[in-house]
Amino acid sequence: MTTLYETISNRSQKSNLAVDLLVVLAGSLLMTVAAKITIPFYPVPLTVQTLVAIGLGLALGPARAAAAVLAYLAQGAAGLPVFAGAPATGLGLAYMAGPTGGYLMGFVLQALVAGGLARRGWGRSPVSAIGAGLIAAAAIYPTGLLWLGVVIGFDKPLFALGLYPFVLGDLAKACLAALIFPAAWSLLARGKE
Incomplete structure (x- = not known):
């Protein structure tokens, strides 16, 4: 099987490095825009x-x-203001070492899981x-909760602070993401008729 990107570009066997780099950069920019759509929440913002x-x-x-998510994280680590709530100068590694660090790394796992299932x-x-969206949504929590415990202490109610408030929103976002792509596949199939 191939992914939507590979099917659209008709290149499941060949690679074009320039196109791949542009796609990765565009994905990292989407992650930045998504970080700025936020509801302030403590200790982890809702985006x-x-x-x-x-x-x-x-x-x-x-x-x-x-690679797109890692590029986004690299931009943030370098001090660019890509993270949720980051000031114009950015905070770099200091932000990543805070309570959100595990969730930031969890985005990589989500992308890997969703991508593997899409493949x-x-x-x-x-x-x-x-199903893929829900499984991928859950992939953020192990690293997120573990790192949250390291930062704020395992004696705190970690599930109450870093899981329960986000589950319904994450379920809705996973379902929304998951519903968009079958529609794209359907449009692609109609375009070949």
């Missing part, structure tokens, strides 16, 4: 980045999607795409 990370995975496959055909029907 639409899970929607984008899952969507990137479903569209680009695991390697390109993870197996899970993004082509609404049911399989929702």
Whole structure:
């Protein structure tokens, strides 16, 4: 099977480095825009980045999607103001070492999981795409909660601070991301008729 990106570009066997780099850069910019759509929350802000990370995975496959998220994280580590709530000068590694650090790394896992499942055909029907989206949505929590515990202490109610408030929103964002891609596959199939 191929991903949506590979099918559209008709290049499942060949690689064009320049196009791949542009796609990765565009994905990292989408992650930045998604970081700026935020609802202030403590200790971790609520953004639409899970929607984008899952969507990137479903569209680009695991390697390109993870590369896009890693490029986003590299931009933030370098001090660019790409993170949610980051001031104009950015905070770089200091921000990443805070309570959100594990969730930031979890975006990479989400992209990898969604991309891996899309590569197996899970993004082509609404049911399989929702399944892929939900599985990928859950991938953020192990690293997020573990790092949150390191930062604020494991004696705190970690699930109450870093899981429960986000579950419904993450489920909705995963379903939304998952519903977009079967529609794209359907449009692609109609375009070949």
